Amino acid sequence: xxxxxxxxxxxxxxxxxxxxxxxxxxxxxxxxxxxxxxxxxxxxxxxxxxxxxxxxxxxxxxxxxxxxxxxxxxxxxxxxxxxxxxxxxxxxxxxxxxxxxxxxxxxxxxxxxxxxxxxxxxxxxxxxxxxxxxxxxxxxxxxxxxxxxxxxxxxxxxxxxxxxxxxxxxxxxxxxxxxxxxxxxxxxxxxxxxxxxxxxxxxxxxxxxx
Numbered sequence: 660x661x662x663x664x665x666x667x668x669x670x671x672x673x674x675x676x677x678x679x680x681x682x683x684x685x686x687x688x689x690x691x692x693x694x695x696x697x698x699x700x701x702x703x704x705x706x707x708x709x710x711x712x713x714x715x716x717x718x719x720x721x722x723x724x725x726x727x728x729x730x731x732x733x734x735x736x737x738x739x740x741x742x743x744x745x746x747x748x749x750x751x752x753x754x755x756x757x758x759x760x761x762x763x764x765x766x767x768x769x770x771x772x773x774x775x776x777x778x779x780x781x782x783x784x785x786x787x788x789x790x791x792x793x794x795x796x797x798x799x800x801x802x803x804x805x806x807x808x809x810x811x812x813x814x815x816x817x818x819x820x821x822x823x824x825x826x827x828x829x830x831x832x833x834x835x836x837x838x839x840x841x842x843x844x845x846x847x848x849x850x851x852x853x854x855x856x857x858x859x860x861x862x863x864x865x866x867x868x869x
Contacts (some may be wrong), residue, residue, distance in 0.1 A: 665702075668698060671694075675698065700850075704719075710764070726761070734808060738775075748785070749786075751790075756794075758799055760867045766843045770839070774863050775788070781861065788806075799867040804863075805863075815855060822853050823852045
């Protein structure tokens with residue numbers, strides 16, 4: 660399905676870019692920008708759907724290499740910088756030592772960026788997301804802490820129940836971004852966990868090693 664919708668998506672995007680060059684009305688330009696953002700988002704979902712399909716069918720094989728978490732996180736923060744800038748969100752990145760994991764760098768970036776996108780959605784403008792790396796009981800952990808906004812109590816309970824299990828079925832009802840992140844972590848013999856720190860903080864943990 661992802662491949663099928665890519666051709667019409669590319670045509671729409673091409674048309675939008677042509678219109679941007681020809682239209683001078685500020686009002687129409689704003690409408691075109693809304694279309695552009697929506698189509699870009701749809702293309703993003705299409706790409707993630709293709710990734711899930713390739714991983715589930717083993718068409719995409721893991722390319723494991725020693726990966727620096729500091730380098731991976733810094734690159735992931737660059738990938739999400741535009742979305743953070745829109746909400747004036749800052750990031751506090753804490754790491755006491757250089758940690759590495761054996762991972763497929765490209766896939767792990769996708770997983771981290773998906774989790775960051777989720778955290779950005781649940782962080783209010785001008786607030787801070789904390790990213791912390793640590794090692795506990797032979798497990799390597801990346802913890803992303805958002806300010807806990809826009810979660811309903813039921814949504815949080817469902818997230819904790821589903822993702823804190825040792826193994827979990829892919830459930831697209833939690834959103835394609837979280838589903839892709841979960842699948843990637845499971846392929847790395849890891850998992851995603853949700854923890855409520857307090858009424859103003861929800862932590863999402865990427866844990867390597869079970």
